[in-house]
Amino acid sequence: MPLQNSLSENNPGNRKAQYFQGMKAGLPVVIGFISVAFAFSIMALQSGLYSWEAVMMSAMVFAGSSQMIAVTMADQGTGILTILLATFIINLRHLIMSTCVMNRIKGDNTALKLLAAFGVTDESFAIFTTTSEEKASVYYFLGLITVTYSSWVIGTAMGCAASSILPPILANSLNITMYAMFIGLLVPSLKGNLRLTAVVFLTAVFSFTMRFILDSAWTIISATLIGAVIGVYILSDEKEGETAILPETHRERTESI
Structure with missing residues (x-):
């Protein structure tokens, strides 16, 4: 082959x-x-x-x-x-x-x-x-x-x-287009996945809280890093052999086109 x-x-x-x-x-x-x-x-x-x-x-x-x-x-x-x-x-x-x-x-x-x-x-x-x-x-x-x-x-x-x-x-x-794009990419990935939903929720809470402590630039940087750390911690113990979250979501999205 x-x-x-x-x-x-x-x-x-x-x-x-x-x-x-x-x-x-x-x-x-x-x-x-x-x-x-x-x-x-x-x-x-x-x-x-x-x-x-x-x-x-x-x-x-x-x-x-x-x-x-x-x-x-x-x-x-x-x-x-x-x-x-x-x-x-x-x-x-x-x-x-x-x-x-x-x-x-x-x-x-x-x-x-x-x-x-x-x-x-x-x-x-x-x-x-x-x-x-x-x-x-x-x-x-x-x-x-x-x-x-x-x-x-x-x-x-x-x-x-x-x-x-x-x-x-x-x-x-038109400034809201970026946020709409991110939401459109994110929401289908959350369907039926409590772990990923938890990652998004905790990251959102952290980002919202940091807005009152840091300026917008450092809020973005810190939220990105913390979100990645939370994701690794929460998603790392998924069962072996389970289909990866994002690839599966992408597959469903592609097949529906």
Whole structure:
């Protein structure tokens, strides 16, 4: 089987087919990416960035949550080192996601793997890790991230272009998009899982409490770290052989598409 997979991957026709299969798999998240990127661009402009800076940030960083947090913290006058620390901690999950993706990718083309690693997001990770082994190629993943990356950058550009014609009340209301996105990703994961619900609840209580002690920047950093520690402690003693929480949730979500 590995030899057959290697031979099929080396076939130019198969590589093209795998690439377009990946693009097709990414289509369901296009609307979500564009809408959140649109909201990010509004937030970025309101925080003082120029349109080209917002678009370049999306093109070079490609990490929605950390981009939004970075511009929010910058708008509040947070120091650059604190912003870097916050975004670094938030993006640490990419180490795990990239490792999982690279372990599934067949072949050993390092250059393509590096390119693929840049495109790892929560959504592309969820889609790719729930595909069959036959589709788990670097070309499939490149097709997938072509769609997600293009949607993110285009959505940012669209937001910048539309910012001047949007009513102020609508532009300001788009700030809740980030929170809505996080809630939309989180709530399905909590279904029937008391342990994960406990982690979220305790982290939320800690974050709310810290708002009265620390500034918003350090509240984000401390809540992220404490949430991770609580998660490890509560979820570490799950029964062996039990299907992992997030992958299963992602699988159900993908199958329902």
